[in-house]
Amino acid sequence: MKVSIFGIGYVGAVSAACLAADGNDVTAVDPNGDKVDALNQGRSPIVEPGLDEIIERTIRNGSLRATSDAEAAVHASELSLVCVGTPSRANGSLDTGYVKMACEEIGKALAKTDAFHSVVMRSTILPGTMESLVIPTLEAASGKRAGIDFGIGYYPEFLRESTAIKDYYKPGAIVIGRYLADEKTAERLKALNAHLPTTPVITDVRTAEAVKYTNNCWHAVKISFANEIGNICKAVGIDGHEVMDILCSDTRLNISTAYMKPGFAFGGSCLPKDLRALRYKAREQDVVTPILDAAMAANNVQLDRAFKLVEESGNKRVGMVGLTFKADTDDLRESPLVALAEQLHGKGYDLTIYDPNVKRMHGNGYNRSTIGHLSAFVTDDIDEVMSRADTIVIGNHDRAATKVMESDKDDLKVIDLVRMEGRERLNGQYQGICW
Ligand SMILES: NC(=O)c1ccc[n+]([C@@H]2O[C@H](COP(=O)([O-])OP(=O)(O)OC[C@H]3O[C@@H](n4cnc5c(N)ncnc54)[C@H](O)[C@@H]3O)[C@@H](O)[C@H]2O)c1
Structure with a gap:
């Protein structure tokens, strides 16, 4: 497939290189001339194990190239993956300025083609952003209708820096957010993933947006929970690593779908009592337990x-x-x-x-x-x-x-x-x- 990638950052560089290595024809786009030059010279613009070699090979065999010309890249491809940054603003809100800019550029290019081009967001964006920002911006700039005159989708990225290539070839999940009846874009995304060992989950764009945030917040909660258990265990002379290893060995109740459904408060004779007692014990040791405290407040x-x-x-x-x-x-x-x-x-x-x-x-x-x-x-x-x-x-x-x-x-x-x-x-x- 002919693919253009917007943004040669940690996500875009890996996606561009791996898609090119998989036999696709890839044009990577970035306004940053240094990144474009590095890629065209066969060098990775970021540090990522294994990436230099893939970029060097795919640039040499002609399946990968970089440019700052967004319009030419859209016209040379059937599908664009938007991987631009979505950083935090000082107040914690999400800055979608780069997404808007990329959509304006892609939209202008769409206005000048009759081909059914698919625009797929990979950047992390809050639920509702496809419908409130991405689609209106593309439609305004192109004068065309999303899902009818051009394709649209949300396809969150789950790779981790430092193991990004391994994650690309062995993803835990592939999630394709389909927009209304746009089967064509969903089919294109399925085709890009057809050789991978994970079956894509097809859902709507809003759910896909929410999944990405839920994943990352879940990882953050897990890390802080494990750290908190470690802090309590250290204070009472127990190895928290051993405790967490044993906890994780139970894949029926602990690392499983058990207790992972939204619903009503927990209760009964054990959870509230034991949560209270462990918090009290931690307090006695001068260990703070914000995660355990929050569990009670959330209840x-x-x-x-x-x-x-x-x-x-x-x-x-x-x-x-x-x-x-x-x-x-x-x-x-x-x-x-x-x-x-x-x-x-x-x-x-x-x-x-x-x-x-x-x-x-x-x-x-x-x-x-x-x-x-x-x-x-x-x-x-x-x-x-x-x-x-x-x-x-x-x-x-x-x-x-x-x-x-x-x-x-x-x-x-x-x-x-x-x-x-x-x-x-x-x-x-x-x-x-x-x-
Ligand atoms: N870094 C990760 O591990 C990771 C993993 C999953 C998802 N994500 C998400 O993916 C997105 C990209 O993250 P990143 O770490 O690769 O960001 P990054 O800052 O490394 O790269 C973004 C790139 O986009 C370029 N850019 C900005 N405007 C552009 C435009 N109009 N056209 C083309 N390129 C443009 C920038 O110059 C930059 O090179 C973010 O939304 C992030 O939350 C990141």
Whole structure:
């Protein structure tokens, strides 16, 4: 494929060299004359293991060249990959000035060609930037429509400096953000990756933009978490490396998809208690634990969100499915659903709570003291909840929750904390806690 790469930086130089080595015809574009000259002389403009050799070879065999002429590069290619920088401004916001400039240049070139050229962003841009900046800029400069007269896509880069070439040939993930019905651009990107061992994930451009940020923020949180555990372990004479190695060896619960779904607050008899105790122990050792502290604060945020959604539903008669911290247990210790129910009761809401396990254990006289006055609102009859309440909060994945999702009751509002199936059916009557 004929490809132009905008930006000969850490991403652009590696992409240009590897795509040329893979048999594509590549033109790299940069306003920086020194970088253009270096590349054309077969030298890498950046330090990256293995890159010099690939650039030297691909320049020599004619599959790679560099220029500062954006228009010529667009006209000589079917697809442009935009790899320009998106640095932080002093206030922390993202500076998309280089992206805008590159889009203006590409747009002007598109105005002068009838070919269906694909413009693909690789720079890291915040969710929504394709639609708020990239597409409008290209359309204004070209006088053409994205996805119809020219192709458009978002294709985030995940390589790491110093292992960039290895990462290119063995990517953990390839994500292609497709814009509406622009199959052609998605197909072109798939073709560029066809020889790699990773199957691309196709999604929409906004999701692809969000994935890139989620990835990097996740890596940042992991690093700080491991450092924090190391700090605590060192203070009490334990090797944090050994602790983290053992933690990582559990690929069922620890390094896995477990606990990695957006939803409601955590609770139960272990997580809050153990988080508190470890923070206390660290404090005793004068070790600060901002990550562990934030985990507790973030949990309270989810509780507040659930309460706010009930408030916003505008109804005073509220039902809940579930009171225990998860289905199929009667354990009420530190259940966030108990905290939510207490908050609702305290604010004068008329509550009915479906939880057959709690109801059953009441029969034995057990558990009553844990929830005190809430026990009067607990029932094991979901029909009672459905007939009485105008808003129902689904807090547990229980069979009864499915019945709520299938309800035909007019104006019933459903607040879902657990991501139930059948959401689309309820349309405007439905709110997920964080989806
Ligand atoms: N560096 C990484 O490891 C890495 C990894 C993944 C994603 N990213 C993202 O990729 C993007 C590029 O990062 P980088 O580290 O390669 O940046 P960089 O600063 O090293 O390179 C950017 C290049 O773009 C050039 N440029 C600016 N305006 C241009 C224009 N109008 N036309 C052509 N070229 C232009 C600059 O001269 C520069 O050479 C950023 O959004 C970054 O967040 C970087």
